[in-house]
Amino acid sequence: MSKNGQMHSLSILTVGPNHEGVGAPSLVQGVYGAVGNLELLSCDREDGLWVYWFNSDRESDPCETPDVPAGTWSAGLHFASGAAYAEAQIMQSSEGPNHLEVLALTRAGALESWFWSPGPGFQRRGTPAWSRDGADRVEAFNAVISGGQVSVTVRTSHGTLRRLHSDTTRYPERHWEASATGPGLTDGWADLAKLRLVEPAEAIPSTAREASSTREGGMREVTWRGADGRVRHWGLPLREEN
Template identity: 55%
Template sequence: MLANSSALVGADRPTAGPVSLAQGVYGARGNLELLACDADDGLWVFWFNADLDSDPLETPDVPPGSWSAGLHFAAGHRYVDALIVQSTLGPDHLEVLALDADGVLQSWYWSPGPGFQRRETDAATHVVRFAAVHAVGVLRLTVEGAEGDAHHLVSTAAGYPERSWAPTATGAPLADEASARALIEAAGAASVGIAPGTARTAASTRDGGTTELTWRDDAGRIRHLGVPTRA
């Protein structure tokens, strides 16, 4: 696959750092949700219309096979990393964990109508790196501090949409940038450059199974490329 087949996401938006991508449930085939930190203030969310031209057209503002222009939220904080996942609760809400420049891991959720809302209880403090997995309304975290110390937290669906966090024995694996970089290179997309620390992978059901690759190129722009998942 050629490097120029990768798509630019939010090319005119001032974003920085790695991005997070998850498959949503909206549309006929499940859109893609991409979350990025603004370079100075707040967060950006972009979504990809994964439908085909032959599917019922529900979102004429974003044609099938295209990325949205982006929605800015969470103004008032500078963020260094953030993660988005599709929730089974709500129904079909989105979960966001956003690490601000002070090391506070904020907990957010999206619901129809109000949009993105920050919860009163943060997930953790004194964080420099984190990862999360979601299953049936339960979020499991791994958070790493400045000294390299890692611990795990869990939040069940009790009390949703609010969340509380408790220590647990297992969490989520931290990002494997080396493997993501290797997949980008194998897809022939590395000629545009891969900014250190930004290569990420996610899985989707698009086209019978797709590995969604995201990274920043040498110009600092967000790139997205979907490659078929190999059996």
């Protein structure tokens, strides 16, 4: 709710209402469309990953995707069949140009590296960012991208924090090197209680994330997983926070 106690102008949307999932959803603003659509990645409860896109165009813009009208989410694309995932993150890259980067943590503890390009779609790289080494599996991770360079922090089952970095020298392949710096594991987390969006019982703890976008003059994009396993999305115009 806003400072004056009124509901914000945009409603909470359910993304992929027919798909139950696990873990925190990941959202980023892309470069496609008139003003830059939103891309959202979610782990399926049983198998693979789902990616959705939000049409951020204005109703006055030419309608190029009648199946996904302005202001709505797509039905979703399923990929990475044959594996079960615990967490996944999507990022907009400048390489390609304008490819998408995905890091996906399998429930066996390996951190896979994927990328999307027009035509072939999502492709998994042969070299993971972190492969399971005995009992030293990945339990959590967080990544950031700058241009096409990716930095990631992982926490292993031994409680160790490892920081990795990949430049674009061999793109589209990636070579991961140890790094002295990396993002915090909780960077980008959102506080649903502070935002007063839902009752605690209506959301799965620790799945809320937030990102910024330029749509509608600037938005705070908040996502979380509901108690029913579905993804929720809510956008707050930044002007309402002032």
